[in-house]
Structures are given as C-alpha cells and as structure tokens.
Amino acid sequence: MDRFVVISGCSGGGKSTLLEELRRRGHQVVEEPGRRIVIEELDRGGSALPWVDAPAFARRAMEMSIADRSAAAAAPGLVFFDRGLIDAAAALQHLTGEATLAALKQSHRYNRNVFLTPPWPEIYVADRERRHDLAAAIAEYDRLSAVYPSLGYQVHILPKTCVEKRADLVLSVLKSA
Template sequence: MSDRFIVLSGCSGGGKSTLLEELRRRGHAVVEEPGRRIVQEELASGGEALPWLDLTAFARRAIAMALADREAMRDHPGLVFFDRGLVDAASALEASGGEPVLAGPAAGHRYNRGVFLTPPWPDIYAGDAERRHGLDAALEEYDRLEKLYPTLGYETVILPKVSVVERADFVLDHL
C-alpha cells in the first residue's frame, strides 16, 4: 500500500496544491492538505484549532485527518498523491511542543520512499485567509521537513522551479 502513496511536501506556498490539481487533471487520485481543510472547517465553525491560535490542537487534528485520509485511500488501486501527510502533521505537533509521535504512530504508516519537496519560491509565495504565516515561518518549516524526512528513511526529491506541467512531468517521470 505505501508504495502507491506519494507525498508532496516542502515549503508552504511552494506550489504543492497547484501541482496536485495538475496531477488530478491527469487522472490521478489526490488528497488535499489536511491543514487547509482544518483551517476551513475551524473558520466556518468559529473553532480554535487553528495554527495561529492553538498549534498543538491543530496538529493533533491534522494527524487524525492524515490517518483517516490514508485509510480512505487504502483500497484505491493506483497512485495516490497527498498534499502533505502524516509526517508533516506529526512534525508540526512536535515543533509546537506536543508529544513526539514520529517514532510512534507515524512510524507504522509509511508512504512511498520518495517524497517530493517544493523548495522555497518567494516569487510565487502568497498569504491568504488560510495561510496567515509569512515566508520566514514557511522557510523554517521547510528546513525542518527537509532534514526530518531523511531521518525517517525517506528519499527527498527537490522539485524544480518550473511550470506546473513540467513539475507534473518531473514527478511522474521520477516515479
């Protein structure tokens, strides 16, 4: 199962969601970022599990959602592309001062060994109502994830700063 599960991770605002949409357009199964979905739900309901209000609660919800996403796609026969995933959520929880889960729950839920990282790309970075942090915070997150994935046995592949069509071709050719 895990070999079919491909993670797109890296810098916030680096083009992951746009790449995911291109892969969807090409007929691949995709799972949208847990963080974005949580922020949308919390803003709509007046909740507080938001990264700028309660990062620990937000990260715990992201872990639960990432696990549910994996389970929902368990029987899907082809490749499944995840905009972030369990490792990103667990890393956020640990960074927020929460309990370490990368060696525990996350260890038993592997993805494909190759993880594609979107590098920092200031030219396309933009904040919005759901992404309230600045580029500096995005860079810190990227540095943390770039170091973390290899320690967990993943091979990181840095995506080139090219058009979304070329990025999708790069990912599919690499696989």
C-alpha cells in the first residue's frame, strides 16, 4: 500500500528517534513489533524472546505486523512503520530456512520507497529489550539491505545526521515519488 512506509535498518541506528520526529510532525506511526513483543514476554515470563526462542519471536512479529497493517488501513495519510512484516519474515527465513519471503513479493506490499538506518556505532546502546550486540545488529542490517531490493523495493540509506534532516529527507523522497 502506497501510504504504508517502512523505516528499517540497523538496531540502534536511530529508527525510533526518527519515527518520533515523524509523529511529532503529525504522521501516524506504528511501533516496532519486536520491542512490543519483548516487553510483553518479559512482563509475563514468556519465552517468545529473540534470545530464548527466536523462531517463536519471529512468528509473533509476523502475526503482529499483519495485525498492524490491518489496523493502519483506517488511518488517513502516510503511516510509518518501525520495521514490519518483511523484517520479521526475513528473520524467520534466516533462522529456519522457511521460504517466508517469497509470498511477500506480491502481497502485503508497502510503499516502494523503504528507508534504512545504517549501523551507527556511536549511538548504539543495548538495553532491557535490545540484548544483542552491534555485530548481530550489523548482520541483520546486511540481510535487510539485500532482502528489500530483492522484493522490488527502492532502498534509501539514511545519512548519519540530526533527526530533523533525516525526517526532511524521508518526506522529500516520498513527496517526489
């Protein structure tokens, strides 16, 4: 769907900060499924965590991403997704070898312009929900950098600059598309 825009890339690369700026500018934002799942699982003592049962975590992220897309259909204007279905499917395929990405070439489409935050070691921070190290985050970024173009998306690597300039760039690309 042309109104659904993915902001993806390296963990700790400034996605959430960018999405908060886009929200501040009046746009709808869908929070990252992975963080929501980790918070829920930690709060209830569950095991669908990336460091406990990564395939179960990825499957939950896919389910949540599909539900997020359905809920976002009612929102007017652009809707920005902090990661989404493709990220979750790419993770599951990497973990299990299941061909989860093939179906996404035709269905559950997002805006053809996808924005990736590159690895940014100077701002990377692990926390309660993000327990993997920078090397794992970079490996995931490398996979996503290949997956999105393979599905026909135009990838835009965001510069390591202030959040206002990043948001301006995203909106400029979308406006000219």
